[in-house]
Amino acid sequence: MKTSDIVWSVLLIGIVTIQTLADDRPPRAIPEGTDTRDRFLKLIERPHVPLNPIERQSVVVDGLLETGFEFDAEANQRVPGLLLKKVSTSDSTRRPAVIVLHGTGGGKEAMKPLMRKLANQGLIAVAMDARFSGERATFGKGSEAYRAAILETWKTGNGYPLYYDTVWDLQRLIDYLETRPDVDPKRIAAIGMSKGGTELYLTAAVDTRILVSVSCIGVQSFDWALEHNAWQSRISTIQSAVDYAAKEVNVTNIDSRFIRRFYQRVVPGIEKEFDGPQMLPLIAPRPLLVINGEKDDRTPGPGLELCVSAARNSYRSANASHNFEFWLQPNVGHAVTPESERNAIEWLIEKLK
Numbered sequence: 001m002k003t004s005d006i007v008w009s010v011l012l013i014g015i016v017t018i019q020t021l022a023d024d025r026p027p028r029a030i031p032e033g034t035d036t037r038d039r040f041l042k043l044i045e046r047p048h049v050p051l052n053p054i055e056r057q058s059v060v061v062d063g064l065l066e067t068g069f070e071f072d073a074e075a076n077q078r079v080p081g082l083l084l085k086k087v088s089t090s091d092s093t094r095r096p097a098v099i100v101l102h103g104t105g106g107g108k109e110a111m112k113p114l115m116r117k118l119a120n121q122g123l124i125a126v127a128m129d130a131r132f133s134g135e136r137a138t139f140g141k142g143s144e145a146y147r148a149a150i151l152e153t154w155k156t157g158n159g160y161p162l163y164y165d166t167v168w169d170l171q172r173l174i175d176y177l178e179t180r181p182d183v184d185p186k187r188i189a190a191i192g193m194s195k196g197g198t199e200l201y202l203t204a205a206v207d208t209r210i211l212v213s214v215s216c217i218g219v220q221s222f223d224w225a226l227e228h229n230a231w232q233s234r235i236s237t238i239q240s241a242v243d244y245a246a247k248e249v250n251v252t253n254i255d256s257r258f259i260r261r262f263y264q265r266v267v268p269g270i271e272k273e274f275d276g277p278q279m280l281p282l283i284a285p286r287p288l289l290v291i292n293g294e295k296d297d298r299t300p301g302p303g304l305e306l307c308v309s310a311a312r313n314s315y316r317s318a319n320a321s322h323n324f325e326f327w328l329q330p331n332v333g334h335a336v337t338p339e340s341e342r343n344a345i346e347w348l349i350e351k352l353k
Contacts, residue, residue, distance in 0.1 A: 027264030037206045040274055044164045046074050053176055063087055064119050073172040080135045081128040082108045084119040096187035096352040097124040097177055101196025104237045105143040107134025121349055124183055128173055130166045151241040153266045162267040166199040174209050187211055187352050194218055205282035212287045212351045214344050216336045219290050222271035224303030226256045233297040276307035281314030287323040287351040291340050293332035
């Protein structure tokens with residue numbers, strides 16, 4: 001090949017590269033702040049609106065009172081929820097409340113078996129539908145609307161349907177619970193599953209009103225997974241959104257580099273400043289239980305250990321090591337075993353005393 005041909009080839013590659021980068025939408029900026037908590041809260045901040053809460057119809061099933069409710073999380077975002085408690089629990093007696101957060105494709109109704117177990121222990125069990133899930137799904141079944149919303153965020157830069165919107169809604173749910181005469185506002189706990197487990201630790205890191213947290217199969221290091229090419233299983237839950245996003249910018253090889261760009265656009269900071277090893281330590285000294293599966297490829301082991309190690313160090317520094325526990329379920333994948341669920345309920349009851 002002639003020298004001139006080599007030069008033109010290099011120039012052509014450079015032009016193509018520049019054009020590809022020019023087609024990329026810039027990642028969302030993380031606002032300045034004094035610390036991680038402030039920066040995260042500023043990132044997800046939106047105009048506050050009155051809660052405008054109402055209660056729906058109540059029914060009694062097997063000695064438990066099931067009450068539907070709804071409130072405004074923000075303008076045009078009405079949140080439906082469900083509350084279970086023992087019929088004998090008087091509204092004049094304030095009781096601890098445990099919020100139950102569902103995973104991808106789920107909804108509040110799917111959480112009722114666990115909610116009933118909590119309510120039968122004398123706790124008030126509460127659940128809500130995350131955006132684009134349950135009653136809030138705009139179309140389709142399962143997680144179709146959720147994945148479509150994530151793709152829309154990639155296109156427009158509007159909203160944070162991947163994790164962050166639920167953090168906002170969860171804080172507003174706590175606002176609502178604080179208005180109820182049957183809830184002790186100083187004893188509010190939460191347990192989350194998978195996506196809900198991630199949303200829980202993000203919220204608990206920035207909202208100290210969550211006294212006790214149980215994050216199930218949701219704690220992870222997004223950065224470790226990207227650096228070690230172990231992100232595929234996590235992304236599979238929103239694969240169609242990622243595929244469409246890649247196609248939009250003419251990316252044919254979806255690799256760690258593209259997934260990092262995708263995160264920076266739709267859930268900024270999740271793989272850096274707001275990753276698990278940075279957020280879990282902020283929960284100390286409040287009680288935190290982390291439950292993961294030994295063979296869960298959605299929360300790869302070495303990345304998980306980074307999170308757990310950071311949390312342990314933080315609790316040790318706060319002289320609160322007794323308030324942090326990590327349960328690794330042997331030979332278990334992305335699931336919570338009945339034994340782990342029973343132990344989690346006992347742990348919640350103990351810490352809420």
